[in-house]
Amino acid sequence: MSSNDTEGLRTKASVSARRDENGRAPLDLPAGEGGFALATVMIVLGLLMGLTVTAHLASQAETRIGGNDYSATRSFYAAEAGAEHMLAELRELLSDGVLTAAKADSADDNPPNIPNFELEEYKAELDSGGVQNEKITQGPFSGMWSRTREVLVTSSVEGPNGSRTTVEL
DSSP states (O other): OHHHHHHHHHHHHHHTSOOOTEEEEETTTTTTTTTTHHHHHHHHHHHHHHHHHHHHHHHEEEHHHHHHHHHHHHHHHHHHHHHHHHHHHHHEEEEEEGGOOOHHHTTTTTOOOOOOOOOEEEEEEOOTTTOOEEEESSTTTTTOEEEEEEEEEEEEEOOOOGGGEEOOO
């Protein structure tokens, strides 16, 4: 025998040594099971991919909702700051005890500067009913009379991302 013949015998012998008692090689699949594991793994991976995409989309939606809520909250507080500024102006104008329509109109000449927000409406309107006398019924001033006049203070702002809010006091 030549050396090539002996080498061929060794290869055949090593292949036959790896077969089980039924004569099958270790990678031979039983009949009817060809590709079952692959199909199962592909289905499981597809389901996991679907869950991952769904979770990602839900996360994006929550981020957008959070951003919109943040912008709306900032706009509300900016509008409220404008209204509070107007009330401070009115308090200062009321130092002599009389609030006239002319004084109320002059209060909106000095709007606050709120960074990143634009005041769209900033005004104080006096009630057309005029001044009313009311008796104070509770507290340390109980029994005394009060001269009251209703004032409607309006502050509207537009903020970043188009968020708009109006506050009326």
